[in-house]
Amino acid sequence: MTIIDTISEQFNKMFKKIKNWFKTKNDVTLGFFGNTNVGKTSLANRICADAGVGQLGKISIIPHETREILRKEGITININGAKLSMNILDVPGVAIKVDYREFLNYGFSVDEAQQRAREATKGIVEALGALENVDAALIILDSTQDPKLQINITLLGAMEAREIPFIIVANKIDLENAKFEKIKKAFPEYPVIPISALTGKNMEQLYEKIGENFGD
Amino acid sequence: MYQCIVCGRTYSNDHDVEEPCKCGSKILIKIMETKKDSDISFNNRVENITVKSKGVFEINIQSLINKDTIVIKDESDIYYVKVPWDTDE
Numbered sequence: 001m002t003i004i005d006t007i008s009e010q011f012n013k014m015f016k017k018i019k020n021w022f023k024t025k026n027d028v029t030l031g032f033f034g035n036t037n038v039g040k041t042s043l044a045n046r047i048c049a050d051a052g053v054g055q056l057g058k059i060s061i062i063p064h065e066t067r068e069i070l071r072k073e074g075i076t077i078n079i080n081g082a083k084l085s086m087n088i089l090d091v092p093g094v095a096i097k098v099d100y101r102e103f104l105n106y107g108f109s110v111d112e113a114q115q116r117a118r119e120a121t122k123g124i125v126e127a128l129g130a131l132e133n134v135d136a137a138l139i140i141l142d143s144t145q146d147p148k149l150q151i152n153i154t155l156l157g158a159m160e161a162r163e164i165p166f167i168i169v170a171n172k173i174d175l176e177n178a179k180f181e182k183i184k185k186a187f188p189e190y191p192v193i194p195i196s197a198l199t200g201k202n203m204e205q206l207y208e209k210i211g212e213n214f215g216d
Numbered sequence: 217m218y219q220c221i222v223c224g225r226t227y228s229n230d231h232d233v234e235e236p237c238k239c240g241s242k243i244l245i246k247i248m249e250t251k252k253d254s255d256i257s258f259n260n261r262v263e264n265i266t267v268k269s270k271g272v273f274e275i276n277i278q279s280l281i282n283k284d285t286i287v288i289k290d291e292s293d294i295y296y297v298k299v300p301w302d303t304d305e
Binding site: 094095096097098099100101110113114115117118121124125128131148150151153154156157158160161186187189 | 219220221222223224241243245265270271272273274275276277278280281286
């Protein structure tokens with residue numbers, strides 16, 4: 001690393017710090033990242049419901065249902081008497097392969113499935129681009145799946161590299177084959193909160209963690 | 217295989233995990249690659265999106281995260297480059 005790189009890095013850190021001083025709580029933009037079908041939109045809808053605002057997106061068992069970034073502003077949640085306002089960015093699920101044939105089982109025609117695959121791929125590009133626009137993130141994992149998927153590791157690395165604070169959310173703990181401990185064990189360095197976006201289980205714990213990590 | 221969580225650099229199974237990554241990060245994670253993940257290798261490829269056939273896409277997430285430029289390779293091995301300042305969809 002050259003002296004110029006070092007100075008530039010220091011300057012960027014300082015600039016980021018100064019920018020943060022002028023931010024209010026309303027500025028916190030929370031991104032929801034993760035593999036497809038891990039429950040990102042279910043969680044976003046749950047938070048919106050708890051905050052008393054309308055649904056953010058449609059929930060479906062079909063992969064890549066969210067193919068564009070969904071945004072909801074001015075969500076206020078109460079955490080132990082304090083209020084935290086935030087904007088939510090529910091981004092499309094990230095995948096390393098999109099194949100139209102996986103949509104054919106859900107009643108789509110070949111043309112519709114191919115169009116959906118194209119939109120899903122575009123959505124993935126947008127999802128990764130959204131990393132530049134969030135102040136904090138929830139990395140959502142499906143508790144019934146192997147936590148060490150390449151996608152999860154890559155997303156965690158991207159957060160670390162950009163110094164974006166994040167919480168790992170282990171969703172779907174209501175399912176019989178959920179293994180939250182496996183996720184906790186896989187990422188002992190990071191905060192992991194087990195929840196069920198479907199039933200609302202442990203949402204209080206998640207809100208507390210959000211307030212602790214992302215609030216002022 | 218171990219992978220650095222910051223820069224994505226990989227190390228073989230016999231790597232000493234106490235030893236930090238070349239980028240300085242001390243966090244290396246052991247990767248149990250799934251068959252689905254390991255089917256696709258993007259090593260030394262210039263493209264970050266490959267169109268295998270109509271409606272079938274392979275996406276190099278690491279490359280898309282690290283670069284602003286999108287390089288698409290189609291079924292006929294033709295490359296398309298979308299530069300960061302290009303505003304067309």
